[in-house]
Amino acid sequence: MVARDSTETRRRLLAAADKLFYGEGIRAVGVDAVAAAAGVTKRTLYYHFASKDHLIEAYLDGRDLPTLERYRGLIADPAAPAAQRIGQIFALVENNARHPDWRGCNFVRAAAEFAGSVGHPARIGAARHKKRFEGWLRELLEAEGVGDAADLARQIMILFDGAVTQILIHRDTSYAKAAGAAALMLLRAHQTEGVPQARTSRRSRATRTVRQELWRNV
Amino acid sequence: MVARDSTETRRRLLAAADKLFYGEGIRAVGVDAVAAAAGVTKRTLYYHFASKDHLIEAYLDGRDLPTLERYRGLIADPAAPAAQRIGQIFALVENNARHPDWRGCNFVRAAAEFAGSVGHPARIGAARHKKRFEGWLRELLEAEGVGDAADLARQIMILFDGAVTQILIHRDTSYAKAAGAAALMLLRAHQTEGVPQARTSRRSRATRTVRQELWRNV
DNA sequence: GTCTATATGCCGATAGAC
């Protein structure tokens, strides 16, 4: 009853921030530009977000689960083997990176921009997302009965962000293939060592956010 | 005859830029701060560098070879096997990252900050350095007679930047161990497939720059 | 070569009207 189309305005502000922050960098974009892109004035932006840092926080938070869900939902067949799932993760990276507007991983870039600001919301948001992503990888591998699932998940996480970084730097998507091949070699090595267990599977949850450019993240 | 202590002033400006850009980010630091840290006025900075972009370019260029030489010079014994060399690369990453002022890789962070600016000197400098680093890895592996040296070098490069990124995000140096272990597993896999060749070795060149904080890069 | 002083504009953030 208190808000007219307040949530809609806020949504538009977030969408504008998302587009501009990802496209040009967080520090490179002023609050003026975000407000203008959302079709409101700066004062309205500051009504919805207490500061630019709060806007940054909301921007990264809005990307966290949708990005995860994008990868969670990769495989329609819940019985697909781990090797296939891992392969498709890196195939998705490669496809995303082919989009002309792709600019790497917003979490990594945010953490890089604010590397010098301890406790900054951008660093907290980035760390939370990456931890979630690594945790999802670990669960996936555990469900497949891979031995040392935590170790392998961490190594795949490293390959993942490493590939994204190299692709961004060289604008060469073939790094995704190299990383995917490495991940499969590591998976094979771990599977030889590990003890096979009963397999379980999980269902993905639907994302709670509005339409997003799904190619965008990593 | 034309310059009094011009080269010294320029050196101080570069040293100040290096410290500030790495510590707080390139866009986060203004030319005022760089000039002040170097003990000169802005006008003097603009006498030595045509623009901030030129200063950024010189900053990254000044880190390129010294960083490479730091890794080149890792192993005193030229007869050390590849596994030992690879292991020490990631051990160096871990040690560097333990320094309280460590902030990840300046090339990756520069590329991340200017991901939206096509053709920016920061992106060019980052790409050149990473290509050189990957090339050095390839030469190192070729000299050891590793089969598919180019492929493995690329995978180790991915693990390298991936680990640095994760360490920066989580402030957890153990990612270097995970990456090092993965690199050794991949090396072993490649060595089983590859055909052993006669070994050659190379000597490192001395760096041409002044004293630098060697822990700083990656 | 380095200085003082300044041009010009955008930065994040706020006051107060409606």
Add this chain to the structure above:
DNA sequence: GTCTATCGGCATATAGAC
């Protein structure tokens, strides 16, 4: 809830003296 108008500060870059 959104507006107009504005604050003080800092951004990159430059003019001209010495």
